[in-house]
Amino acid sequence: MRMPNALHPSSSFPTKPKRTFPLSRIRLYWRFAVPLLTPLAILLAWEWLTSRAVYPAFIIPPPADVARAFIQAVSDGTLPSALWVTLNQVMIGLTLGGLLGLCLGYILGRLPVVESLAAPLIVAFQSTPVVAYAPLLLIWFGSGPTSKIFTCAVIVFFPLLMNTLVGIRQIPASLKDVFRVLRATWWQTLTRLELPSALPVILTGLKTSATLSVIGAVVGEFVSAGDGLGTLVTSARYQYNTPLVYVGIFSMTALALSLYLSVSLLERGLLRWQRAAH
């Protein structure tokens, strides 16, 4: 018969294992809680500011008014409809502008001569604010969604172009030499060396482009109206419905943030091999 061990009483009296709260879990909670602290602080400051009536309610409405306007806009379908229109424009613009930036960035990265030829034009085009030529897009493409999609595509194009170019250029020459010595085909070089090497930088560009894409679509909506979140804000301004203006702005922010997070998740998935290697 096994004797109880005086030094280890628990071994003789089987009790429910003591529940511990591992440090890693606290860290996990903290990691999720920290990003919420800033919005919470802003919300509290906002509530404090409106309760003191520092500004009239039509300049800074109380959070409760904005919440009511949000519920109203959701229940009568105004917000979902506007969000859907802007999201569509953003997704199409992001895809078109992104693909063009990716392809052109790759070509410029591979062929410095082409970069010398195209760079002045691209930089000139990019350095012109979109709002300056957005009214022209209305003449070229009409007042439909095409002008907004184009604005969006233009604004997302440059970050992806630049990041792809940098990503391709930063591949170590020694690795390129290895592929050359092994007589790798263009496709093999692209899929096994260039894309994997440039992907982290390209995805960083995609993150920037994703957030900018909302600005592109909304600028188009501000210029030529129609539908979408930009139009919702304009209409609300002319109806002097400040809480609805806030709802529109927060929706734009939420949309941009969602796109950013989606790309971040995509990045986590695509770059799993990189983390494993480290």
Next chain:
Amino acid sequence: MTSRLRWIAGLILLLSLTLAVNAQTPKERFLLTFVPNIQFAPMYVAIEQGYFSDAGYDVALEYLNEPDVIDLVGAGQVHFGVASGEQVIIANANGRPVNVVYNWYQQYPIGLVASVESGITSMNDLKGKKIGVPGRFGASYTGLIALLDSARLTESDVQIVEIGFNAPEAFCTGQVDAAAVYSNNEPLQISTRAKAGDCGDVSDVTVIPVAEAGAFVSNGLIANADFIQTSPDKVQAFVAAFDHGLKDTINNPARAYLLSASSIKDLPLAPDFKARLTKLADEQNVLLASTPPPTRDDITASRAALRETLHKDFDATTLLQFNVLLNTIEMWDADVPGTSNLDAWENMANTLTAMGLLKTKVNLDRIYTNEFVPQPPASHS
């Protein structure tokens, strides 16, 4: 003292001097809409002629979107601005304490511009047509609905296209059959382009003014309601200065155009045109100084003669902005400029209610006042 300390002391001195200079000249911000334009000539005239400085105001003009004008005036950050009547009604219904103290436009300036090729000659021809508006907001949209309503049509009887503030481009590229615009301005631009062959298939335009559908309150000088209560003398002085500028513009458009040139950078003013306007402005001054003084009809006739004279010697492009001014003056001119009437406010409020833009009842009597409108001297006949 080290050289660094000397630099810092110098910078502080410079900053103090700058602040002192600024402190000596407090500016009265006056908010206008969109961009500098000849349609704001009375303001430019009042500034250039020193009417505001005589009234104790050093005016600084700013150009903003209409809702921003109303919000800043409503919040008391700025005392005066310009806004359209329907915006003032909606803004008051949504808690903005702004009142119209001077009804600048006596006629509603919005109209429907259509190409002669479209076959639109009256409100009854609008059914099924594509009509452009900047968006479903603002004076143009409200004016269009009022026009449709008078023809017993609704929004669903026409195809409304939202074209932003790009009516001439949308019109000339055939995106719309007609567009709701400021009838004193855009139709002239489109017509000039059309006659120059620069407006697609359009050879000329026709205009259907919203004013044909009834009297609607239009653009006026707005002031913060609390400021009106606490400083009526200052409001009175400001309005009187503006009124003086407006009457000068009505009486002598050539002089007003010349005076506006310093505020509008790209105003057409070639040397020969400037010389001619200067001569005509001097001649008009002689007429105004004559005894007995010219009547309102005499002055209206003198403006018509002025238009005719200039048309003989200058092309349409040179005269475009001057013609905009002449057209706009007709919308300001009245026996007593600046006066509001309740009917026009009620018509507008009814239209807004029918459109669903006005959901609460607004006490229209408290939105505007004629208290500050300078009255003509009593006749002693």
